[in-house]
Amino acid sequence: MNSVGFIGGKFLPLHMGHVYAIVKAACMCDELYVVLSYSKARDAALCKDLKVKEMSREIRHRWLTQLTRDMENVRVIKVEDTYDSDETYNWEEGAWQIKKAIGKPINYIFSSENSYGEIFTRLYPEAKHVVIDSARHRYPISATKIRAEGVYKHWEMLPDFVRSYFIKKVVIVGTESCGKSTLTQYLAKLYNTTYVEEYGRTICEELGGYEDILTKDIFSQIAYKHKVLEYEAYKKANKVVFIDTEAIVTQYYSELCLGESNPVVDSVAEDQDYDLWIYLEPDVQWVNDGLRTYGEEKTRHENNLKLKEMLKNRKIEFVSVRGTYIERLNKSVDLVNKLLEI
Numbered sequence: 001m002n003s004v005g006f007i008g009g010k011f012l013p014l015h016m017g018h019v020y021a022i023v024k025a026a027c028m029c030d031e032l033y034v035v036l037s038y039s040k041a042r043d044a045a046l047c048k049d050l051k052v053k054e055m056s057r058e059i060r061h062r063w064l065t066q067l068t069r070d071m072e073n074v075r076v077i078k079v080e081d082t083y084d085s086d087e088t089y090n091w092e093e094g095a096w097q098i099k100k101a102i103g104k105p106i107n108y109i110f111s112s113e114n115s116y117g118e119i120f121t122r123l124y125p126e127a128k129h130v131v132i133d134s135a136r137h138r139y140p141i142s143a144t145k146i147r148a149e150g151v152y153k154h155w156e157m158l159p160d161f162v163r164s165y166f167i168k169k170v171v172i173v174g175t176e177s178c179g180k181s182t183l184t185q186y187l188a189k190l191y192n193t194t195y196v197e198e199y200g201r202t203i204c205e206e207l208g209g210y211e212d213i214l215t216k217d218i219f220s221q222i223a224y225k226h227k228v229l230e231y232e233a234y235k236k237a238n239k240v241v242f243i244d245t246e247a248i249v250t251q252y253y254s255e256l257c258l259g260e261s262n263p264v265v266d267s268v269a270e271d272q273d274y275d276l277w278i279y280l281e282p283d284v285q286w287v288n289d290g291l292r293t294y295g296e297e298k299t300r301h302e303n304n305l306k307l308k309e310m311l312k313n314r315k316i317e318f319v320s321v322r323g324t325y326i327e328r329l330n331k332s333v334d335l336v337n338k339l340l341e342i
């Protein structure tokens with residue numbers, strides 16, 4: 001008969017200590033169930049006022065499926081309760097739910113807590129409690145510590161796919177020739193991370209121009225493709241990702257070039273959730289790179305007001321950055337450091 005085991009937890013967040021325990025447990029039984037124990041009230045209370053953003057059941061469940069997708073003897077299951085703290089959690093009721101969800105005799109329970117021994121003996125008299133690295137020598141970390149001190153301090157203890165959830169997204173916006181692309185690249189170099197180029201620019205280079213050749217579908221493509229490039233950049237980013245331009249700026253160009261707003265671009269703009277918006281004022285010299293048209297001072301000023309108005313209409317809180325290139329870089333670094341609590 002196959003041996004069946006389970007390891008339960010809140011995985012709030014999933015860290016390398018959990019990964020270690022799950023992988024070892026998977027090697028010690030024929031069938032392993034990873035049980036995600038969750039309660040909306042308790043999980044929210046455990047994260048309240050702490051340095052981590054909300055981690056919904058779906059997100060944690062997905063981390064576990066990502067981790068175990070190629071582990072043939074492992075299944076992830078979820079068990080919900082309504083208790084609002086670890087202190088009030090009802091272990092008897094939880095055990096009943098876990099047994100029901102697994103639906104077959106349980107031979108092993110895995111954890112790293114010696115202190116769970118007594119309770120497991122009472123609730124699962126037929127099962128053996130296997131303690132994995134109770135001293136936490138291999139990965140000296142706990143989810144409690146991460147929640148209290150923040151994910152950035154314990155970045156190396158997070159699997160890649162968990163990291164990508166916590167990436168801070170910094171978007172750099174502004175009108176033409178205000179230094180967005182260079183600042184985006186320089187910040188990415190300084191923070192040793194990825195960045196997203198302005199796809200609208202890439203497509204214009206591919207099309208060999210800009211004026212008189214753009215049509216509505218091109219603006220939809222720009223918004224979509226830019227978003228896809230962002231998702232790719234999150235996967236490889238190191239704590240923060242820098243993004244040159246976003247959908248509201250694309251909409252601004254649609255209005256300037258075609259005199260109309262694009263509904264597809266609008267819906268992409270609706271879905272954006274950047275952590276920091278850096279707005280570059282057009283107070284640096286205008287550079288004609290062959291793909292720019294609005295260089296006249298008066299037009300530059302009017303366009304700047306128009307873009308700001310569009311951002312304000314969407315209730316975007318941006319930080320205005322002006323001055324020389326080094327002043328812009330310094331100010332941006334201060335803002336990003338604050339975001340990452342460095």
Ligand SMILES: NC(=O)c1ccc[n+]([C@@H]2O[C@H](COP(=O)([O-])OP(=O)(O)OC[C@H]3O[C@@H](n4cnc5c(N)ncnc54)[C@H](O)[C@@H]3O)[C@@H](O)[C@H]2O)c1
Nearest residue numbers: 008009010011017021037091094095111112113136139141
């Ligand atoms: N009712 C039951 O029978 C039952 C059984 C097991 C678990 N549970 C539920 O699971 C929860 C356990 O939550 P938690 O907050 O203790 O778990 P958790 O999410 O922090 O950890 C999950 C598992 O990984 C182990 N682990 C944690 N850090 C480790 C590290 N650095 N190295 C190796 N292993 C590590 C833990 O001991 C635990 O077994 C309980 O509060 C309960 O909700 C219920």
